[in-house]
Amino acid sequence: MALPPPDPQFVLRGTGAAIHTLHFSCGSQEPAVPVLFSGSENGFIHVWNLKTHRVDTALDGHGRKSVYCLETMGGKDQLLSQGRDQRICLWDLAEGRTAVTDSVCTENVGFCRCSLLKVAQGRWLMAMAAKALEEVQVLELPSKTSVCTLKPEVGAKLGMPMCLKLWQPSCGSQPLLLAGYEDGSVVLWNLSMGKALSQLVCHQEPVMSLDFDSEKAKGISGSSEKVLSIWSLNEQQNLQVYKTHKLVNAGISDITIRPDKKILATAGWDHRIRIFGWKNLKPLAVLDYHTATVHAVSFSDHKIPSERLLAAGSKDHRISIWSIYTQT
Numbered sequence: 174m175a176l177p178p179p180d181p182q183f184v185l186r187g188t189g190a191a192i193h194t195l196h197f198s199c200g201s202q203e204p205a206v207p208v209l210f211s212g213s214e215n216g217f218i219h220v221w222n223l224k225t226h227r228v229d230t231a232l233d234g235h236g237r238k239s240v241y242c243l244e245t246m247g248g249k250d251q252l253l254s255q256g257r258d259q260r261i262c263l264w265d266l267a268e269g270r271t272a273v274t275d276s277v278c279t280e281n282v283g284f285c286r287c288s289l290l291k292v293a294q295g296r297w298l299m300a301m302a303a304k305a306l307e308e309v310q311v312l313e314l315p316s317k318t319s320v321c322t323l324k325p326e327v328g329a330k331l332g333m334p335m336c337l338k339l340w341q342p343s344c345g346s347q348p349l350l351l352a353g354y355e356d357g358s359v360v361l362w363n364l365s366m367g368k369a370l371s372q373l374v375c376h377q378e379p380v381m382s383l384d385f386d387s388e389k390a391k392g393i394s395g396s397s398e399k400v401l402s403i404w405s406l407n408e409q410q411n412l413q414v415y416k417t418h419k420l421v422n423a424g425i426s427d428i429t430i431r432p433d434k435k436i437l438a439t440a441g442w443d444h445r446i447r448i449f450g451w452k453n454l455k456p457l458a459v460l461d462y463h464t465a466t467v468h469a470v471s472f473s474d475h476k477i478p479s480e481r482l483l484a485a486g487s488k489d490h491r492i493s494i495w496s497i498y499t500q501t
Contacts, residue, residue: 353380
């Protein structure tokens with residue numbers, strides 16, 4: 174007899190708006206309690222204290238336009254946020270500061286979240302949807318130097334980039350980019366050559382979210398359809414369909430593989446969070462708490478496995494926090 178799915182460990186309330194993005198920071202000098210950042214439709218970024226279950230700081234830097242991407246850059250004091258005001262902001266949160274230290278204007282009208290990759294101490298690559306609808310621009314941070322602009326071949330008709338994932342096969346090797354497009358394709362780009370290495374049509378509808386496991390060279394994507402697509406990258410760097418998984422209800426807003434690569438979570442339009450084993454995509458749990466679309470899921474990368482958490486943010490203004498499958 175399967176165990177019934179658990180209830181959330183606790184629920185965070187008080188943003189007054191739909192939650193569009195979540196990001197944990199467990200810090201390099203392991204604090205006892207991870208910090209959770211949330212980005213809302215009303216333009217606020219909330220920094221949550223997971224001990225008190227309350228907001229420590231509320232940041233307002235996107236002109237009350239929806240915030241839909243948050244990333245930390247080497248610890249909880251340096252934050253990157255992306256909003257519907259077509260700006261990506263860099264924040265200094267050290268010692269109680271709440272200052273935007275720099276920003277990048279994207280001039281892009283879509284909802285494509287940018288992707289960050291640390292390439293050296295204090296140096297990052299950032300991929301973002303560009304002003305021209307089908308293009309992706311890659312910048313180096315903090316210098317904001319342009320690395321490349323990735324343009325589909327003439328007549329490719331991929332549509333807009335919908336989701337991006339920068340990654341490196343191994344330390345010191347050339348960074349690569351996986352991009353999901355409006356036409357349902359996933360494309361692997363070589364940044365140094367500025368060209369597409371491989372393209373795979375994974376969905377009939379726009380790719381809403383993807384994640385990639387560089388150790389297993391295997392990725393997963395979701396769309397507005399009732400299907401998850403799992404694909405792999407062979408040694409010739411060709412993308413190929415590995416398997417597909419049929420869902421009960423259509424619509425995936427977000428997918429994330431836990432940092433230990435054991436499980437993954439999906440955020441559903443059907444208000445549910447689904448947990449799968451990553452090795453074989455075995456369905457493990459359906460977490461049913463929210464009363465509206467779940468927009469974002471995020472795992473904490475706590476060094477102690479039993480302390481690892483899953484956060485889910487919904488259109489219902491609530492963030493549910495779960496402790497599941499934490500035994501190694």
